[in-house]
Amino acid sequence: MGNYIDLYDGLESEGIHMSNAMTSVIISVLVLAGSRLAVTERQKELIVWLAYQDQSIRGIGTVGFSFNEIPWSKESFPAEKQFLASVIREAVSEAGWLTLDYQPNKARVATLLEKLDDMLKRFEITYVDEQNYAEWKEIFQESFPEGFQLCPRHDALMSEWGCVVCHDS
Numbered sequence: 001m002g003n004y005i006d007l008y009d010g011l012e013s014e015g016i017h018m019s020n021a022m023t024s025v026i027i028s029v030l031v032l033a034g035s036r037l038a039v040t041e042r043q044k045e046l047i048v049w050l051a052y053q054d055q056s057i058r059g060i061g062t063v064g065f066s067f068n069e070i071p072w073s074k075e076s077f078p079a080e081k082q083f084l085a086s087v088i089r090e091a092v093s094e095a096g097w098l099t100l101d102y103q104p105n106k107a108r109v110a111t112l113l114e115k116l117d118d119m120l121k122r123f124e125i126t127y128v129d130e131q132n133y134a135e136w137k138e139i140f141q142e143s144f145p146e147g148f149q150l151c152p153r154h155d156a157l158m159s160e161w162g163c164v165v166c167h168d169s
């Protein structure tokens with residue numbers, strides 16, 4: 001059990017494997033950091049996509065993903081990649097952790113985030129499938145006709161199911 005994050009479908013051996021509990025922590029710290037950094041609509045969309053990786057709704061052990069499932073756009077791919085790298089850095093710096101009602105295991109979280117950063121560096125635009133962004137955009141617009149929603153408790157961008165960080169508590 002647990003969840004895998006892979007570089008892209010078919011390259012599972014290069015990915016990381018996490019317990020279900022650790023997956024929730026990683027998603028939470030990325031959403032906390034990303035919600036604080038995201039300024040543009042594109043950046044917020046990427047973080048809301050992460051907020052959808054919510055095991056409490058989708059089921060335990062079902063939220064693994066490949067990097068090519070992230071709704072990248074080819075047009076601003078380098079900027080999106082740079083943004084996610086800064087989100088990982090901020091997550092390592094414990095952005096928003098004070099809003100959590102538990103203390104994540106700093107060493108384990110940092111190790112996993114560093115591996116994610118390595119994967120991000122290796123992820124290239126040739127793996128981007130823009131169909132994912134097109135589909136995501138539709139889901140997103142249906143879920144949020146009035147725009148982005150922030151959890152008042154965590155300042156975290158929410159999915160249509162609410163706050164992934166609240167659900168992790």
Ligand SMILES: [Zn+2]
Pocket residue numbers: 151152153154155156163164165166167
């Ligand atoms: Zn919350």
